[in-house]
Amino acid sequence: MSGVLAEQTSDATRVPEGSRKADFPGLAGNWAYLDTAATAQKPQVVIDAIARAYGADYATVHRGVYERSATMTMRYEAARETVARFIHAASPGEVVFVRGATEGINLVAQSWGQRLVAGDRVLLSALEHHSNIVPWQMLRDRTGIEIDVAPLTDDGRIDEDALEALLTPRTKLVAIAHVSNVLGGVADVARIARAAHAVGALLLVDGCQAAARLTIDVQAMGADFYVFSGHKLYGPTGIGVLWGRADLLDTMPPVQGGGAMIETVTFAATTYASPPQRFEAGTPAIAEVIGLAAAIDYVESIGLDAIHAHETALVAAARAALGRINSVTLFGPQDSAGILSFAIRGVHPHDIGTILDESGVAIRAGHHCAQPLMAVLGVPATARASFGIYNDLDDVARLAAGIERVTRIFGAVTADI
Incomplete structure (x- = not known):
């Protein structure tokens, strides 16, 4: 677990035990799939x-x-x-x-x-x-x-x-x-x-x-x-x-x-x-x-209430981790449902997505079929991490570590983390 995330494991943000990764053959190979809002992986029963x-x-x-x-x-x-x-x-x-x-x-x-x-x-x-x-x-x-x-x-x-x-x-x-x-x-x-x-x-x-x-x-x-x-x-x-x-x-x-x-x-x-x-x-x-x-x-x-609580906790942990990086802007409400969009000052979201992919972390980068919303936000595109049943705090840690790497590569200003 990265240093950024280590401080996020209070009871308020702790994710319930029991990630469902084993149910999803598409996640083999230690892949941190954070693009569920685009399309979800399929469990073996399906x-x-x-x-x-x-x-x-x-x-x-x-x-x-x-x-x-x-x-x-x-x-x-x-x-x-x-x-x-x-x-x-x-x-x-x-x-x-x-x-x-x-x-x-x-x-x-x-x-x-x-x-x-x-x-x-x-x-x-x-x-x-x-x-x-x-x-x-x-x-x-x-x-x-x-x-x-x-x-x-x-x-x-x-x-x-x-x-x-x-x-x-x-x-x-x-x-x-x-x-x-x-x-x-x-x-x-x-x-x-x-x-x-x-x-x-x-x-x-x-x-x-x-x-x-x-x-x-x-x-x-x-x-x-x-x-x-x-x-x-x-x-x-x-x-x-x-x-x-x-x-x-x-x-x-x-x-x-x-x-x-x-x-x-x-x-x-x-x-x-x-x-x-x-x-x-x-x-x-x-x-x-x-x-x-x-x-x-x-x-x-599994239960919709349990799924929502699990994803909300993951979003809270991710917001806390990425929010400590000065060059990162977070969009959306604090209690967003399973989705976190963000931007890094001076870095195009496509570059963020490409660098994260090198570390086995998959996010979405672009306008997300919501160009009028991008105009409201004042950006051409955002990076988006979206969580599902199969994600856990290790995925959040890998996202945070990947964003730290992005800021180092592009020389963006970061917090002392």
């Missing part, structure tokens, strides 16, 4: 579930009358039930499988968004991921709607007072990140939902960074739509979830046509299936859905 789904159990779903197809269909729909339970949906019928959160947001913009007209308003925040900005800009360019942007507090949270002040009767949708992918701040979704509903607006929540570390109850928080991606939840890529209230999904037209999303087709007309099938055209991502369910089972076996 890999096994996917391999089994593509191997001995493989068959199509919803179509075959033979036994294996029926069995796979039951597993596929059982996965939908797993997701519904995980996010406390009212029913599995509110769970739409999509390729990821990006597709989920685009689906809402292209389907529900058809009812918006020129002069209607969509309210975002300054910290949104591009996937929660660009679809609304595309809708604006087609329909003439207007986009408002809520500012941030000094510590990088959504300024909820300012957000409420921007709401008007013309606001039809508020779309915000539950947890910022750059700063790690946790939004008060329930408060934002109440404020949005008070003016007749709906609330869409980007839960990509929240689903892997916070207990999600879409009904209690008052959301109308909620999206997340499987690969950030220790599951496979190519699968995600759009949850929507049943009454909303019932009124939304499909945006893709094809097999599985229909009731009847003639050359004269087509009638569509009820949600969620209406939005799931074509052969689905069968193995990926089953892998997602296995990932949910895995994180639930």
Whole structure:
């Protein structure tokens, strides 16, 4: 443990015992993987579930009358039930499988968004991921709607007072990140939902960074739509979830046509299936859905509260260690959820990432698909360390030692450490 970190092991910042590294074959070779906010490593149980789904159990779903197809269909729909339970949906019928959160947001913009007209308003925040900005800009360019942007507090949270002040009767949708992918701040979704509903607006929540570390109850928080991606939840890529209230999904037209999303087709007309099938055209991502369910089972076996406490302790230790280095600027709130973005004076984040990689430490460097937020922070990019189930204080120590090495290489001013 480095000298910087040795002083961080008080009870307030001590990380619980029991890192899960052994469950993750991708971490072999003493690799300090600190890029979980981009994509999480996969536990062996998820890999096994996917391999089994593509191997001995493989068959199509919803179509075959033979036994294996029926069995796979039951597993596929059982996965939908797993997701519904995980996010406390009212029913599995509110769970739409999509390729990821990006597709989920685009689906809402292209389907529900058809009812918006020129002069209607969509309210975002300054910290949104591009996937929660660009679809609304595309809708604006087609329909003439207007986009408002809520500012941030000094510590990088959504300024909820300012957000409420921007709401008007013309606001039809508020779309915000539950947890910022750059700063790690946790939004008060329930408060934002109440404020949005008070003016007749709906609330869409980007839960990509929240689903892997916070207990999600879409009904209690008052959301109308909620999206997340499987690969950030220790599951496979190519699968995600759009949850929507049943009454909303019932009124939304499909945006893709094809097999599985229909009731009847003639050359004269087509009638569509009820949600969620209406939005799931074509052969689905069968193995990926089953892998997602296995990932949910895995994180639930550990407990979301335990995961959040573990990652919060790691962030606290990392903030304390890096905060002692004079040339390092830390971004975001003190209690950020599993994510720490920072900069070193006079050093480009790409150089930070490259030097850390030489020591077997993997971080993200860049604008993190949040260029408007970079403009707010006054930097072109940041370095970002993001933690997961498998990280521990040794990873934090290696990060701190790597940053010390960066400052020595670039001659940056450091504290006497």
